Each structure stands twice: as structure tokens, then as C-alpha cells.
Amino acid sequence: MSNGLIGKKLGMTRLFLAEGRSVPVTVIEAGPNRVVQVKTKAKDGYEAVQLGFGLKKRPNKPELSRAVAAGLPERGFKLLREFKPGGVELTQGQAVTLEIFAPGEKISVTGTSKGRGFAGVMKRHGFGGGRATHGCLTPRSAGSIGCAADPSRVFPGKKMAGHYGAAKTTIKNLVVIDVRPEYGVILVKGAVPGPNGGLLLLKKS
Numbered sequence: 001m002s003n004g005l006i007g008k009k010l011g012m013t014r015l016f017l018a019e020g021r022s023v024p025v026t027v028i029e030a031g032p033n034r035v036v037q038v039k040t041k042a043k044d045g046y047e048a049v050q051l052g053f054g055l056k057k058r059p060n061k062p063e064l065s066r067a068v069a070a071g072l073p074e075r076g077f078k079l080l081r082e083f084k085p086g087g088v089e090l091t092q093g094q095a096v097t098l099e100i101f102a103p104g105e106k107i108s109v110t111g112t113s114k115g116r117g118f119a120g121v122m123k124r125h126g127f128g129g130g131r132a133t134h135g136c137l138t139p140r141s142a143g144s145i146g147c148a149a150d151p152s153r154v155f156p157g158k159k160m161a162g163h164y165g166a167a168k169t170t171i172k173n174l175v176v177i178d179v180r181p182e183y184g185v186i187l188v189k190g191a192v193p194g195p196n197g198g199l200l201l202l203k204k205s
Contacts, residue, residue, distance in 0.1 A: 002096050004083040004203035005030045006053035007186070009111070011196045015177055015187060025177050025187040028109075030202060032095040032184075034070045036080060049085050051096060053199070054078030069093070079199050098179055098186050101202070106173045110201040111193035115166035124164045169193040173205055 007030035015025045033051040041047050052070060056063060059076025067076045071093035090096070101107060121127040121142040130139045142161065145154055171192055178187040192200060 002033075002035075002049045002051060002083040002090065002100065003086055004201060005033055005096060005098060005100065006051055006079055006081055007031075007098075007200045007202055008054070009192060009194055009196055009198050009200055010185065012191065017177075023177060023189055024191075025189055026192045028186050028188060028192070028200060028202065029184055030098040030101075030186050032097050034072060034077070035090045035092055035094045035096065036066050036070045036077065038085075038090055038092060039082070047085050048082040049090055049096075050080055050082050052077030052080050081201060083203070097181060098184070099181055101176050101179055101186060101204075103176050103178050105176050106205040107176060107188070108170055108172045108203045108205050109174055109188065109192040110168065110170040110203070111198050113165050113167050113169045113193045114195050116164040118162065119164035120161045121159060124161065125159045127159075 007028040010027040010029050012024060012026050014022050016022055031053070033053050035049060036052045037050040039046060039048040039050065052066070052072075054077060055072075055075040056078050057075075059067065063076030066080070067073065069092060086100075116123070120140055122129050122140050127142065130136055130141060130143065132139050145158060145160065147153060171190070174192070175189040176186060177189050180187070186202070194200065
């Protein structure tokens, strides 16, 4: 058994629990992942299960050969990722469903955050900005970054304007509200990284 799955973010909605409480949830399509390769300690030096998710429109030859070995000869996989194996042994071509998760347990979700382009310090780091008064020409600038004669340089890691977002982000300890295998979706409490349609990695915490 794998300790995780590859999924796709469909969007957010709300779910009313039995006691009448409204909970914001993210709907994740975690359809069956195919086991592309089973790595063993004797052959590869470590144990892992490589899963494939989604179908590629134009796969190259190596991707197509992996798909053929997993029992999908028509197309390659959109994403391949490795997960730690669980107690149950998996074979190549076997399907792993979202039934490995149960309502109430906590999982970690990894995705690529939304790209914000080149952002200033107020948007990127939450700076307060300059004086918003008459005559101030730079109310959103970072201000002075220079040091005095000692050390007379700018330290690495200084918070400044720059590229913001589009980074690998992990949200830990998200609670699984419901698992619906008939629809191939899992409902997770709260928000997860990335836009709708973005690929996600779901792992047991």
C-alpha cells in the first residue's frame, strides 16, 4: 500500500456536518493512481512506490514505455511521483484508490502556489509602506536598504521586491472531512496550495 496519492484540485465549497456546522472544504479529485514501478532495496537501494496520475496528450517514448508497463498502452502519465510503501505489497499496473484515506485523519497536501509575478515588498512581505501623506512620492517603496560604513553591504536574504508565488508549498495536518469513492473525490478541510486544476500530492501525516 502507498502512503499517499496524486490528485487534482477541483475547487472549494462548503459542507454542512450532521450537527449543522458549516465547514469550508477543498474538493480534490484523487482518482485511481496506477503503480508504474515498485522499487526495492535489493535492486534500487531503497523502497518506494512510483505512482502515475492523469494522461498526457503527447507522451515521449520513455513516458509511453512506462505507461505500457503499467497497463496503459495508449498514453503516458501526466505526473509521476514516488511514495513510501505501506504494509500491503503492490504490483506494477495495480490501481491505488483514495480509499487509503479515512474521514477524520490528518494528511499533508503539497502543491505549487499561485504565481503572483514580480511583487513589491508590501504585497510580498506585508510591509506597512511609507507615509501616506501629501508630498510622499514613494508610499509603497521599501525605503533605505543600505548599511553604514560597517558592514557597508546588504546582507543576503534581505526582504525586497521580487518574484512572488509559483513555489512548492506544503500544508500539514489538514483534516479529511469526507471520502467519496463513487465520485473519485476527497473533501479536505480548509484551503490547499495552487489554482483550480493544479496537481497535488496527498500524504498521510
